[in-house]
Amino acid sequence: MEFVGLVNYALFMAIFICIYALLALGLNIQWGFAGLFNAGIAGFFAVGAYTSAIISTAPADGRIGGFDLHFVIGWIGAMLAAGLVAWPIGKICLRFRSDYLAIATIGIAEIIRLVIKSEPVLTNGARGISNIPRPAGDLGYMESQIAYLIIVLAVLIVAYVVVERQFNAPWGRMMRAIRDDEDAARAMGKNVEFRRLEAFIFGAALMGLGGAMFAHFNRSITPEAIDPMVATFLIWIMLILGGSGNNRGAILGAAVVWIIWSVSEIATDRLPHEYAVQAKYLRLFLIGLMLQLVLRFRPEGLLPEPLRGDQRSTKSGADRH
C-alpha cells in the first residue's frame, strides 16, 4: 500500500513537471530567446485552460458551450486562443522596455483573471468549469495517471523538438540577435517589432497548451488556479534556475523547482499545528531563497545557454565565460 502511494505520488509529480516544463519552454521562447519580460504567464495559462474546457465539456446551462468535442481539438483551440489573445497585447505592449513590459503583463494577467471570475456566461464565474474530460480518464486510477503522463510527456517532447529546432534555425538566430542588441538588429534590416510579436505569440500558445493540460488533468478549472504565484513566478524561477536560453535547462528547472516546491509541502505539513499558518509563507521563503542562491552563485542557471550554429571547426568557446 505504501509503495502504491509512492508510485501514485511520483506519477502525479511527473505529470505536473511535464506541464510546468511546457510553460517554462513557452517562457524560454519569450525571455530566453527574445528577451521579452512577460510577467503575465498566468493570463495565457488561464485563456488556454478555459478555452479547452469550454470546447471539450458537455453542454451546460447558463454558459457558453460546452461543445463536447475531442480533447485534441480543445488543446489546439487553447493554443490558438492564447496566441490570439497575445496578439493585441503584444502589439500594444512590446514597444515598452522590459521593466514596463513586465508591469503591463502583470496587469493584463490580472485583468484576464478578473474577467474570468466575473463573467459567468463565459466561464461560469467563481465556481469555475468542472467535469472536464480527462483523456484516458475512464481507466482505473493508476492506469489513467500513467496514460495521462504518456500523453503530456509526448506533447512535451514534441514541443521541445519544435522549439529547439526553431532556435537553431535562422529564425532563432535572428531572435537571439534581437535579444542581444535590438539597435544593431534593426540596423541589419530586421523588423524588430514584428519578430518580437511572433516570439510572444509562439510562447503564449505553448503557455495556453500548458493551461489546457492542467485543466484536463484536474478535470476542472477555477479562477483560484490562476494564482500568479504558481502560474507566473514559479515558472520564472524554474527558467532562471534551469538556465534561460537553454531548452533542456527550462525542463530541468521545472523538474527541480517543482520537486522542491511539492516536497516542501510535505515537510511543512509535518510542522506542529501552531505553525500551520506560517507554513505557506515558509514555502514561499524557500523558493525566494533558492532564487537568491542561484542568482548569486550561478546566474546563468544550471545549464547555461549553449553555443549554437555550426561547430565543426573549433569548440574553443564552449567552456569559456
Next chain:
Amino acid sequence: MLELDQLEMDFGGFRAVNGCTFRVEENSTTGLIGPNGAGKTTLFNLIAGALTPTSGAIRFLGEDVTGLASHQLFHKGLVRTFQIPHEFHKLTALENLMMVPPSQPGENLFANWVAWSRVRSTERDVESKAYETLEFLELTHVAHERAGNLSGGQKKLLELGRTMMTDARLVLLDEPAAGVNRTLLRKLETKIEILNKERGYTFVLIEHDMEMIEKLCDPVVCMAEGKVLIEGDFQTVRSDPQVLEAYLGETTGDAA
C-alpha cells in the same frame, strides 16, 4: 547618392544638428570630422533612420527617405556600424555575420518546417559567405567564439564584416578606428580601401584619427555645433582657420 537638405534635430531644447546640408557622391569615401559634440553621430542616426529629424529632408539614391525606419533603409542598401561596438554578444562571430543577409527563407517562422531544403541550401550559401568574410578580416580563428568575448578591435572588424554580408551601397562607419591598435588599424584601412575600390562601396566615416582620414577620405566634411563648417579635400580642411578654432576652442586631444 546621398543628399542632406537643411537637416535639423532637437533634443528637448538642445539642437544637436542645426541645418546640415551636404551630399555624398557615388563611390566616394567621405570623412566626417569635428570636435566632440559637433553632432556627427546624431547625423548618422538621422541618416540611418535610428532618429527622425525634426525638420529637413534626406534623399538616398534619388528617393526621399526621411523618416524611414532603420530596417527599411537597410533593404535599400544603407548599412551602418556603431561608435561603441554593437556585437550580438551571445552569438558566435560566425552567427553575427550569418544573421545579416536580408530575406533569408529560414527567417520565416514556418519555412523551417515546410521548406526545409530551401532553408538548408540558403544556409550553406550564407555560411560559406560568412567564412569568406571572416577570412578576409582574418578572424577565422574566432569563428566559434562568442562575439562578446572578442577584443574591442576584433568587434570593430566584425561590425565591418557585417556590412559585407549584404549588397550594401552606402556604409556609414562611426569611428572605426577608436580603440583599435596601430597594426589592426592599418589592416582596417586596407580593408575599407579594398571594399571601396573593388566592391564599389560608398563610405561615410566619422573619425578622430587624422592619419586615417588623410589616407582614405576625399572629401572631408568638418562639422561644429550641428552645422557643416567646411567641405573640401583634407589639406584644405586641415588648414582652414575655422576648423582649427573649432577644435582648439573645445576639448582638445582626447577623442571620445
